Amino acid sequence: MTTALAQPVGGPAVEIAVARDLARRAVPLAPAAIGVCAVFWGLHGALSSAYGLVLVVANFMLAAALMTWAARISLAVMLGTVLAGYIARLAVLTLAVLAVRGAGWVELVPLGLTLAVTHLSLLVWEARHVSLTLAFPGLRPKG
Amino acid sequence: MSLAFQIIAAQADPTSGLTAIGRGIVYGAAAIGPGIGIGIVVGNAITAMARQPEAAGMVRTTMFLGIAFTEALALFGFVLSFIVKGGG
Numbered sequence: 001m002t003t004a005l006a007q008p009v010g011g012p013a014v015e016i017a018v019a020r021d022l023a024r025r026a027v028p029l030a031p032a033a034i035g036v037c038a039v040f041w042g043l044h045g046a047l048s049s050a051y052g053l054v055l056v057v058a059n060f061m062l063a064a065a066l067m068t069w070a071a072r073i074s075l076a077v078m079l080g081t082v083l084a085g086y087i088a089r090l091a092v093l094t095l096a097v098l099a100v101r102g103a104g105w106v107e108l109v110p111l112g113l114t115l116a117v118t119h120l121s122l123l124v125w126e127a128r129h130v131s132l133t134l135a136f137p138g139l140r141p142k143g
Numbered sequence: 144m145s146l147a148f149q150i151i152a153a154q155a156d157p158t159s160g161l162t163a164i165g166r167g168i169v170y171g172a173a174a175i176g177p178g179i180g181i182g183i184v185v186g187n188a189i190t191a192m193a194r195q196p197e198a199a200g201m202v203r204t205t206m207f208l209g210i211a212f213t214e215a216l217a218l219f220g221f222v223l224s225f226i227v228k229g230g231g
Contacts, residue, residue, distance in 0.1 A: 011203075012200065014200050015207045060211065063211070067203070071203070075189050075192055078189065079185055082181065082210065083182060086210070093221065094170075101225070108225055108226055115222055119211075119214075119218055127208050
């Protein structure tokens with residue numbers, strides 16, 4: 001098994017495909033999230049919600065890119081990259097929020113709610129699709 | 144204690160410092176659990192891929208989703224840490 005850990009992981013880059021799927025699903029979700037935030041917090045809420053959506057999608061894409069890059073090297077590198085990537089992505093997310101925290105157009109509540117809710121919603125949506133696809137390859141849900 | 148420090152200490156609002164410490168604890172504590180969870184997910188996925196390389200595609204897909212789901216907990220802590228209002 002030690003030799004296996006040093007080998008690159010074969011097969012297509014499924015993480016990128018899943019992350020692209022998540023980004024594609026964020027498009028129909030965006031108007032709903034931004035609209036709800038606009039109703040409760042106005043223009044600033046809508047802008048903050050849009051920023052939160054961008055952060056969520058960028059987080060998924062970055063995670064997928066890191067994992068795909070590491071998988072081409074070896075399983076052991078993949079293990080290290082995923083764990084270090086978790087800390088790095090949390091740090092980037094924190095910096096991205098801290099950077100705009102004092103800006104006039106930022107409302108922290110809609111930004112935070114969008115981050116948490118859209119992250120989970122997109123994942124549940126994608127997990128439903130992936131679980132059906134993995135269990136029954138012929139049965140692919142629409143949308 | 145210098146005079147300047149005494150003046151600063153007298154004027155500082157102690158609740159703002161405590162709020163900052165509380166926020167740090169919330170974020171830190173919320174990040175520890177998912178860190179352990181992601182370690183377990185990735186460790187088992189790596190073992191599965193090493194034992195059965197032909198199933199790597201399926202394992203990677205579920206691993207990616209598992210990591211993202213676990214990370215949501217850390218996101219909740221992060222969001223709470225800057226949403227919750229305190230003295231600071």
